Amino acid sequence: MTWLVTGGAGYIGSHVVAAFREAGIAPVVVDDLSSGVESFVPEDVPFLRANLLDTAALTAFLREYDVRGVVHLAGFKYAGVSVSRPLHTWEQNVSGTLSLLRAMEETGVDRIVFSSSAATYGTPDVDLVTETTPTHPESPYGETKLVGEWLLADVERASGLRHTSLRYFNVVGSAAPELYDTSPHNLFPLVFDALVRGDTPRINGTDYPTPDGTCVRDYVHVADLALAHVTAARRLEAGDALERVYNLGSGDGVSVRQIMDTIREVTGIDFTPTEADRRPGDPARIVADGQLAARDLGWAMRHDLRQMVASAWEARQAAGEAYPS
Template structure:
């Protein structure tokens, strides 16, 4: 009796695999290693090197490993790049999710936790993003995640009166940082933490894109949440599904307060011991002043909370990156 983690060789997925094990739940990983790393999969966890677009492969994996539920993270997650590669984004995120749902139906697997994104909201002009806010994604990536939620919702409706009705929830979050295991770190070429880490390692000065936003210190305010907390929320959702307990269709995993880019930079210098003054570059087009989500529903149902300070987020991420050499 296992959980399939699609994208389980990635930064977030590998943490979820470890959190499942800590909760006494077995897992199996499917990942095509387009952005994941086989060495991130813990020893003893079955690993299938393949794509969720291969419906037959996913179905055989579900059957072979006695899978009772899926935590679905596999996809193309780079919002900025998705503007240049919309067809690839839709193939991976929309067709990939449709393929997975087809395989789940064929194998009579009826529990699904979907890794969605707060990108479904676009750039909302409100202090705190709530789940019922209108969805106005601003990139093909955000659109693909919203369509994924629709696909899952519609499959749930279609199977409601069958022997194996699909039970599901979606978790929406922004910027995942830090590390819960010294052997797993964020390797994205687009995320703030790895960009700063690489600059410091290479002796370059990190950069802030714009310091004239309508925020207390002039830099963007964003939701930064620790990867271990994100992993714990996925496992809590999986356990509720297994127990037949009710879940909302979607939850925001938000920090409630947010952190500015300058606050992140200050913590980087403080924690790493590398003194630097970040360069100020021009704004990036379309970057809003502030995007922060509430996590009240998730706190109620998924024991969601922010257990790490900004310094701990930086310290755990920095240690894991330095361990990689």
């Protein structure tokens, strides 16, 4: 069977492509390279450089490779920037998903694994987020991810679409040195970039009601995340019943200071992070319960924090001058 990975030239998408190949499932990729890296796509994987808004190109590509299902990761993913670019965010994430669903309907593709986000929850008032925790997105990005979930449910009611949505939290690490996180907004790249420049990383807020006073967040390894997509695709292919939403979370969490300490140990670069005031709206702790995903998708935390940091740092170093400034 052949599965389309939208956004397959991105950090997470390229890992999903690799996991599909390892599992013996043939992937094909669509990506407009607005944030993806063409070299992340293996040379023998069919690749269409196109925006999801190009329904005709998507339809032709689905037909050409007899695609049976879709993993939909493409989109504008920067929550903070989405506040100043709401029209762009809604166009790429909602109109793009609509275009993809039209192409799928035209070609009879009726299975989709959707890349959703913890941003759908906003700032939850519970320490452990479950799939039943109320959704209160606080950015256009979070809103568009929630709307994407609604769209899939609507199409299911109309035509029997088989789908599930995976809500990501903080995805880090690397499964291969040539695949690195290019985001200018994620914590690991920000800290690594500061160290490479000779600057000192910063902690925002050290007086939270947590064991060490810094925020606690849920971090998962990208390779573990990719494996969950493979299982979801296989189960949809088999016609198995899946939940409509799964949290891919650790059930535990690590603090920002723990991350800084681990980065110092792994890189061998001695630094003491500077300390700044809290950022408005940053909750003390957000950790997700991954029990449903463990039950249905074989979800497990196969990498500890040190492995996450070490693999991410190896990939950052391997990128060298290719790493985007």
